Structures are given as structure tokens and as C-alpha cells.
Amino acid sequence: MSASLRRVAPSDILPGWIEVADRCFIGRHQPYDVNSAVIVGGEGVLVVDTRASLTQGRELAEQVRRLSSLPVSVVVNTHSHFDHWFGNGAFPDVPLVGHESLLTDLAAATERGKREYPADDVASTDPVPVDTTFSSVWASELGDRYVEVVHLGRGHTAGDVLVRVPDADLVCAGDLIESSGPPSYGVDCYPLEWGATLQQVSSLIGTGTVVVPGHGPPVDKAFVLEQRLDIVDVGEQIRALTHARVPVGDALAQGQWPFPAEGLHDAVRRGYEHTTD
Numbered sequence: 001m002s003a004s005l006r007r008v009a010p011s012d013i014l015p016g017w018i019e020v021a022d023r024c025f026i027g028r029h030q031p032y033d034v035n036s037a038v039i040v041g042g043e044g045v046l047v048v049d050t051r052a053s054l055t056q057g058r059e060l061a062e063q064v065r066r067l068s069s070l071p072v073s074v075v076v077n078t079h080s081h082f083d084h085w086f087g088n089g090a091f092p093d094v095p096l097v098g099h100e101s102l103l104t105d106l107a108a109a110t111e112r113g114k115r116e117y118p119a120d121d122v123a124s125t126d127p128v129p130v131d132t133t134f135s136s137v138w139a140s141e142l143g144d145r146y147v148e149v150v151h152l153g154r155g156h157t158a159g160d161v162l163v164r165v166p167d168a169d170l171v172c173a174g175d176l177i178e179s180s181g182p183p184s185y186g187v188d189c190y191p192l193e194w195g196a197t198l199q200q201v202s203s204l205i206g207t208g209t210v211v212v213p214g215h216g217p218p219v220d221k222a223f224v225l226e227q228r229l230d231i232v233d234v235g236e237q238i239r240a241l242t243h244a245r246v247p248v249g250d251a252l253a254q255g256q257w258p259f260p261a262e263g264l265h266d267a268v269r270r271g272y273e274h275t276t277d
Helices: 054-067 086-090 102-116 194-202 221-243 248-254 265-275
Strands: 017-021 024-029 034-040 045-048 072-076 096-099 132-134 137-141 146-150 162-165 170-178 210-215
Touching: 017 210, 024 054, 034 054, 034 162, 034 170, 045 054, 054 086, 132 137, 170 194, 170 221, 194 221, 210 221, 221 248, 221 265, 248 265
Parallel strands: 045 072, 072 096, 096 132, 170 210
Antiparallel strands: 017 024, 024 034, 034 045, 034 210, 137 146, 146 162, 162 170
């Protein structure tokens, strides 16, 4: 993370939250080390990602009430993975916004989340899916503040979106960017497209922009560009291995990967699938 990243002192309103830009609060939650954002406008509040269960969502809703007395006007889910939206039910009668691909992807994501965490409160949650979808751009007015939700392409999933707060120079990037560890390549990733999507993301980020990843502390444009180069490298190596007719079972061992190889099994498998589509 570059030293140029603007920092704001931790909020004395609520422990565990920091104000990273004017009236823009970030909470980093365990388990799963997932970030939620609270964007406060003159007339309402926008919440980005609701955590991994109804119980956790209710904890988040109480924290939002302590951060602002204004009503929650909008909830945005940055993508389909359970740890970012299973808490939606804690925000009744509020528009739940996400990319249109979530209408088909949430069922599989729900099944995976419940299967992988059967003893957690994840399994007991009856998740509430998005009810307001878009293809490219969706916007909301919060009184004195305009917030834009943008889909720039596939990468971590099919439906990754950014939440932009132009007046605060803030971007919430979901899991297109991660700073707590390497980017997560899962069973629904798009490794050959992710780098191009991040190129589009970087075009919306200035040198002073605060970028909030899905997991980990806020970062800046330099971090995004560096991670993009590594993600492009993964995609290019997968393409080269397929063109060289290296069997998919041998590809992981033959690459010179910028991230630990044990986290790239799905990246290689998906990349091979997509080059033959």
C-alpha cells in the first residue's frame, strides 16, 4: 500500500470502524475478514455488503444505526459469494441491488456456502437475494451525495460490481481486489478476463482514491495496478500453457505463478475451459 493513501483517524463513534473518507465508514469483520461499507448522505445511508449470515447482518444493522440516525436507503451486494450477502435479511423493505447475473448465480453460491460451513450460522440462514438488478450502471441519490454502482466486466465472479462515491473519492471494489491475501480464484472465477476488468477499474481510480477491497485494509491505485499485473500474468500463463497443449493436470506444476500455486487450481481449470469455449 502506497504511502500516498489518504488516511482518516479511526472513528470514535463505533469501535472497529474507520472513516476512510467524508462520511464513508468501513468495518472489517470476522470471521472471513470481510469488509462492509456504510456511505452516509444527507437523507439516507447506503450499505455495501451485509456479511455472511442473518445473525451477522443483524449485528451490522445495529452498527449502521449507531453510525447514523438516517434510514438505510439502499443495500448493494458486490457479488454472489455468501460472505457478502447472506445478511441481507437484516435490512427488510430496503432495495437490494446487484448485477443481473446474480439472479442465476445466487442459487449455486447459496448451496456452496451452506455446504462448506454446515456448523456455522451460515447454514441456518435463509438468505434474501437481490431484488433490484442492472447490467452496466445503477445510481442512487442520498440527498447531498451521488453514489454509482458499476459493472465493468467479469473476474472474481461474473457479477462483480464497484461502488463509487465521487465526492469522497472512494471506490468499494468487492473481491476484484484483496489486500488481506492473494486474490481468490474460486470455482466461478474468470481468470482470463479479470486483468482486463481491473484495467477498466484503474481508469476510474485517481492517485488519491481510497479503494476498499472485499477483504483487508484499504489500498490505493498503485496497489490496484500491481495486483492487476499479477492477475494478468496468471491469465497469460494459462493461455500459453493451453496453446502449448500442456495437459490441464500438468499445468499448475509448469507455471511460474505470482501467487501460491495451491490457490490456483480453479484458475487453471477455469482458464482451460474458457479457452476452449
